[in-house]
Amino acid sequence: MEPEAFRAAAHAVVDLMADYLAGVESYPVLPPIEPGSLAPQFPSSAPEDGEPIEAILADYRRLIEPNATHWQHPGFLAYFGTTASGPGILGEMLTAALGQNPMLWRTSPIGTELEQVVVDWLRQGVGLPEGWDGLLTDTASTSSLIALAGARQTAGIDAASEGLSGRDAVPGLRVYASEEAHSSIEKACMTLGLGRSSLVRVPTDDAYAMRTDALTAAIERDRAAGRQPIAIVVTVGTTSSTAIDPVAAVADVAERERVWLHVDSAYAGAVALIPERRAPFAGWERADSIVINPHKWLFTPLDASLLLTRRMPVLREAFSLVPEYLRTLDRETPVRDYNEYTPQLGRRFRALKLWMQLRWFGLEGLRQRIERHLEMAHTFTGWLDADPAWERLAPVPFSTVCFRWVGDRTLDDAVLDERNAAIMDRVNRTGEVFLSHTRLGGRFTIRLAIGNLRTEERHVARAWELLREAAHAG
Numbered sequence: 065m066e067p068e069a070f071r072a073a074a075h076a077v078v079d080l081m082a083d084y085l086a087g088v089e090s091y092p093v094l095p096p097i098e099p100g101s102l103a104p105q106f107p108s109s110a111p112e113d114g115e116p117i118e119a120i121l122a123d124y125r126r127l128i129e130p131n132a133t134h135w136q137h138p139g140f141l142a143y144f145g146t147t148a149s150g151p152g153i154l155g156e157m158l159t160a161a162l163g164q165n166p167m168l169w170r171t172s173p174i175g176t177e178l179e180q181v182v183v184d185w186l187r188q189g190v191g192l193p194e195g196w197d198g199l200l201t202d203t204a205s206t207s208s209l210i211a212l213a214g215a216r217q218t219a220g221i222d223a224a225s226e227g228l229s230g231r232d233a234v235p236g237l238r239v240y241a242s243e244e245a246h247s248s249i250e251k252a253c254m255t256l257g258l259g260r261s262s263l264v265r266v267p268t269d270d271a272y273a274m275r276t277d278a279l280t281a282a283i284e285r286d287r288a289a290g291r292q293p294i295a296i297v298v299t300v301g302t303t304s305s306t307a308i309d310p311v312a313a314v315a316d317v318a319e320r321e322r323v324w325l326h327v328d329s330a331y332a333g334a335v336a337l338i339p340e341r342r343a344p345f346a347g348w349e350r351a352d353s354i355v356i357n358p359h360k361w362l363f364t365p366l367d368a369s370l371l372l373t374r375r376m377p378v379l380r381e382a383f384s385l386v387p388e389y390l391r392t393l394d395r396e397t398p399v400r401d402y403n404e405y406t407p408q409l410g411r412r413f414r415a416l417k418l419w420m421q422l423r424w425f426g427l428e429g430l431r432q433r434i435e436r437h438l439e440m441a442h443t444f445t446g447w448l449d450a451d452p453a454w455e456r457l458a459p460v461p462f463s464t465v466c467f468r469w470v471g472d473r474t475l476d477d478a479v480l481d482e483r484n485a486a487i488m489d490r491v492n493r494t495g496e497v498f499l500s501h502t503r504l505g506g507r508f509t510i511r512l513a514i515g516n517l518r519t520e521e522r523h524v525a526r527a528w529e530l531l532r533e534a535a536h537a538g
């Protein structure tokens with residue numbers, strides 16, 4: 065693409081983007097289409113001859129944009145929201161144009177050093193002391209995988225070079241996380257060769273938080289059976305109900321047992337930007353690693369996950385492998401080559417969008433937006449608690465509310481499960497809002513999660529109205 069053709073096409077694309085963002089609310093959040101209906105609308109093989117950009121963009125308007133699930137929509141109240149903010153999108157555009165690969169300092173000096181800068185800005189922003197370092201990855205799943213690889217490396221069996229298979233002297237390694245911990249922890253155990261059976265799911269209390277007594281008992285049992293605990297994962301803001309594990313009490317256990325402590329605050333970690341709201345995180349500075357996802361509640365376009373750690377050298381032991389073709393021959397002083405800390409070699413220049421966003425919003429701008437979301441969740445909780453036909457199923461420490469319709473409270477759980485699934489489906493079919501669900505205590509639970517930059521109280525009020533209408537409709 066010649067520079068002038070690129071310029072004209074890029075302007076057209078920016079117009080498309082701005083129009084989309086300005087009008088996103090006119091789309092149904094969920095496209096009203098059936099699975100399998102899209103692929104047949106595309107040619108079954110790639111064109112032999114190139115096509116003009118106008119034709120491609122016309123098809124983008126016709127086939128791509130309307131068939132997206134609109135995460136940018138203010139009525140997106142499902143899962144955990146992830147908004148691609150304006151400055152974040154601009155950062156992505158420049159990232160694509162610069163085409164950096166900060167795998168080595170040499171292959172992207174600015175990609176490498178800006179990553180160090182924004183990691184440190186965020187470290188300070190969430191109130192962690194000096195001595196914490198870190199890196200950016202694609203997702204919390206990868207961040208937790210890297211953290212648990214670090215934990216495995218500290219087990220004294222050099223799994224990075226010797227592996228785990230066929231080694232009689234290696235005891236059963238164990239990782240502890242609550243019953244409510246995210247599936248990414250279990251996947252990390254699968255991927256690291258520990259196996260799903262290495263993950264001990266610790267029971268939770270009435271608020272879905274890890275029970276420290278149960279954790280201690282599980283570790284004792286495992287030690288007595290000759291197994292080796294290597295890591296404990298606490299979650300601040302679980303995926304289902306945003307429960308808060310007792311970080312400080314678990315940190316005591318981790319220190320006593322000399323095991324790696326990893327804090328999964330992929331969603332809620334953003335709240336630590338607000339100094340007055342740091343109570344749920346107290347003690348996390350004693351952990352070995354922490355994950356926070358800017359692509360959840362810090363309005364960064366997917367993907368951006370922040371892995372903070374006090375143990376960078378251990379991560380390097382777990383992942384460093386420098387073949388000849390990656391050596392930088394003329395280098396005297398050691399520099400940070402990020403690929404030595406991660407499973408993959410090539411890396412995206414994620415720091416640019418974060419740098420642009422942090423400057424554009426300022427920490428205070430981010431805090432204000434998060435506060436607004438917390439307030440809206442509080443307001444919705446008030447409406448819910450005041451209506452006897454509805455039942456709240458978990459505390460609301462952040463911006464996610466878990467609840468179900470119970471009517472006159474005469475129906476049994478099996479019927480309520482069906483009715484609530486139908487209510488949620490009816491609400492989602494309106495296209496005005498999108499809610500998702502989970503199960504808490506075995507019960508079908510509707511979740512309303514506020515995290516989208518465009519969500520205002522009127523959208524939350526509309527969700528409440530739609531829920532009550534759907535319940536009345538039977």
Ligand SMILES: Cc1ncc(COP(=O)(O)O)c(C=O)c1O
Binds near residue numbers: 204205246248301357
């Ligand atoms: C607590 C928690 N941890 C980890 C994840 C996984 O995040 P990712 O999609 O970035 O891997 C999620 C996703 O919602 C989460 O809620």
